[in-house]
Amino acid sequence: MCGIIGVLGEHQAAPLMVEALKRLEYRGYDSAGIATVHEGRLDRRRAVGKLVNLQDLLVDSPLAGRAGIGHTRWATHGAPTVSNAHPHAAGPVAVVHNGIIENFRELRAELSALGVNFESETDTETVAQLVAHHLRQGKSPAEAAQATFGRLEGAFALALLFDGEEDLLIAARLGSPLAVGHGEGEMFVGSDAIALAPLTDRVTYLDEGDWAVVTRAGVQVYDKTNAPVERPVKRIAIDAARIEKGGHRHFMAKEIAEQPTVLGEMLGHYLDASGDIHFPDALPDFGTVDRLVMVACGTAFYACQTAKYWFEQLAGLPVEIDIASEFRYRQPPIGANTAALFVSQSGETADTLAALRHCKGRASHILSVVNVPESSIARESDLALPIRAGVEVGVASTKAFTCQLGVLALLAVRAAEARGRLDAAGVAEKIGMLRSVPGLMNLTLGLEPEIERLAGGLAEARDILFLGRGPMYPLALEGALKLKEISYIHAEGYASGELKHGPIALIDQAVPVIVFAPTDGLFDKTVSNMQEVMARHGQVLLITDKAGAARAAEGTWETLVMPTCDPLFAPIVYALPAQLLAYYTALAKGTDVDQPRNLAKSVTVE
Ligand code: F6R
Numbered sequence: 001m002c003g004i005i006g007v008l009g010e011h012q013a014a015p016l017m018v019e020a021l022k023r024l025e026y027r028g029y030d031s032a033g034i035a036t037v038h039e040g041r042l043d044r045r046r047a048v049g050k051l052v053n054l055q056d057l058l059v060d061s062p063l064a065g066r067a068g069i070g071h072t073r074w075a076t077h078g079a080p081t082v083s084n085a086h087p088h089a090a091g092p093v094a095v096v097h098n099g100i101i102e103n104f105r106e107l108r109a110e111l112s113a114l115g116v117n118f119e120s121e122t123d124t125e126t127v128a129q130l131v132a133h134h135l136r137q138g139k140s141p142a143e144a145a146q147a148t149f150g151r152l153e154g155a156f157a158l159a160l161l162f163d164g165e166e167d168l169l170i171a172a173r174l175g176s177p178l179a180v181g182h183g184e185g186e187m188f189v190g191s192d193a194i195a196l197a198p199l200t201d202r203v204t205y206l207d208e209g210d211w212a213v214v215t216r217a218g219v220q221v222y223d224k225t226n227a228p229v230e231r232p233v234k235r236i237a238i239d240a241a242r243i244e245k246g247g248h249r250h251f252m253a254k255e256i257a258e259q260p261t262v263l264g265e266m267l268g269h270y271l272d273a274s275g276d277i278h279f280p281d282a283l284p285d286f287g288t289v290d291r292l293v294m295v296a297c298g299t300a301f302y303a304c305q306t307a308k309y310w311f312e313q314l315a316g317l318p319v320e321i322d323i324a325s326e327f328r329y330r331q332p333p334i335g336a337n338t339a340a341l342f343v344s345q346s347g348e349t350a351d352t353l354a355a356l357r358h359c360k361g362r363a364s365h366i367l368s369v370v371n372v373p374e375s376s377i378a379r380e381s382d383l384a385l386p387i388r389a390g391v392e393v394g395v396a397s398t399k400a401f402t403c404q405l406g407v408l409a410l411l412a413v414r415a416a417e418a419r420g421r422l423d424a425a426g427v428a429e430k431i432g433m434l435r436s437v438p439g440l441m442n443l444t445l446g447l448e449p450e451i452e453r454l455a456g457g458l459a460e461a462r463d464i465l466f467l468g469r470g471p472m473y474p475l476a477l478e479g480a481l482k483l484k485e486i487s488y489i490h491a492e493g494y495a496s497g498e499l500k501h502g503p504i505a506l507i508d509q510a511v512p513v514i515v516f517a518p519t520d521g522l523f524d525k526t527v528s529n530m531q532e533v534m535a536r537h538g539q540v541l542l543i544t545d546k547a548g549a550a551r552a553a554e555g556t557w558e559t560l561v562m563p564t565c566d567p568l569f570a571p572i573v574y575a576l577p578a579q580l581l582a583y584y585t586a587l588a589k590g591t592d593v594d595q596p597r598n599l600a601k602s603v604t605v606e
Pocket of ligand 1: 297298299300301343344345346347348349352395396397398481482485602603
């Protein structure tokens, strides 16, 4: 959410910053802007809408200078207009910001009373005005920044650039991630490693409450008490190919196609050749845990909801799941023998992080399943298990979802073993099933032309329902989320058996109903619910296997025949048609698949 780049370079900063903002655009794309210092003078360019508009502006009105800051915005306070776009400037300072300054109204009132005029509606301008106020009092840039940071409440990653200072950036983080990149005679600041990857592979992650004075000679970090501290320089390994589209039309298409590979690699990481699962020693002994609490947001929550079936059915372990924004405020009691598990692609989702902090000191173990190993959620966990999906750029989560499911499935098998529910043969059988999933995904990708054709029949719908039972119910929710977020068609997921308790009133011949129904123990019940829909002229798209199609395809609008897979882990395979239907429906509608309206990847505000 909002991307930040800062450059103290040897060459012109603007082209480097525009390239970095392209890599960061998935974090927000309401407006973008850059500021530089050239010949001692601070100047900036800002444009509403996609980054390309800023690029066009820079063609007409270039910005010279080797020092600069840049920003791509996901609007929180104030509409996406030029005056609300970052960088915000006040006299001799320019500021870019990710997060929310919660006490900005008080600060703004204080400054207004001193005669300060504001030109935007943003919380961020308050930061710039407060720094400028301290500079007017005779403070140095570092003193003014320090005095300002001490007044800010909320969440922020900030980068500050000063008039007359071509070798100085000041950065700060509280609640929102920020990293400092070390080059050869150059230094960088970025909101994540993706921003910095082509510039340098040496990165210092700022800790909570840290702020930093960056010059070309290096960085001095201060902690929240303003004491100088050393933070380690880490080598990052982001394969540049993983942040390119690799010949695909969209990142989402590439990330869908990558799933058999990344899931197979993830399984290879946690399993040895004989099928033994290798988790770090810090993993709790599930044999002694009484309860597992799983918390996440959005797609990651649906991964938790799916895994609840696995933990309960395989391991007999009671599981409670909740969405993070609800969990943290209902203050749930956490028993001493309760392990808490947080699932997050970005590892930075503000609500999930806050829920994790609520469980600290209460739960017996804090575990996380994350895609970004250096993320805040990973760092604040007792143990973080990476899903190893590689960088996910498409705003709609795809490969992270299936890799989250893969890691959670391994954990459920381990828990079943530890609780004496599965013997060695049982574990080997489940691992064998999991190992077959990448191959089944490959077969499913072979159905892409058929799914594209089916999506053509969905694009005109106003409402679409998704149905599933058991572990297919969370997939129905995920299918509906995927479709609505990128095609803007209203979609809802329901447990098949729940339909007759109200939602069936929505059914008529204009409402496509997508039913996930592999042949499992619940198949006949799901088919009965499907018949209830068809009896009311609902247009059913049945997604099932060969046996299911033979038994229930008659009378459906369409049937998609999936490869036959064991029902237990079928949600991982059936996620692909859900994703592809959403993708091709969005293409048919002409929406912006990778950057859907109003959304941003990595939601670092509450
Ligand atoms: C939907 C989607 C979101 C995220 C949610 C949590 O496609 O991507 O619903 O799953 O914002 O994000 P993370 O996993 O980064 O915590």
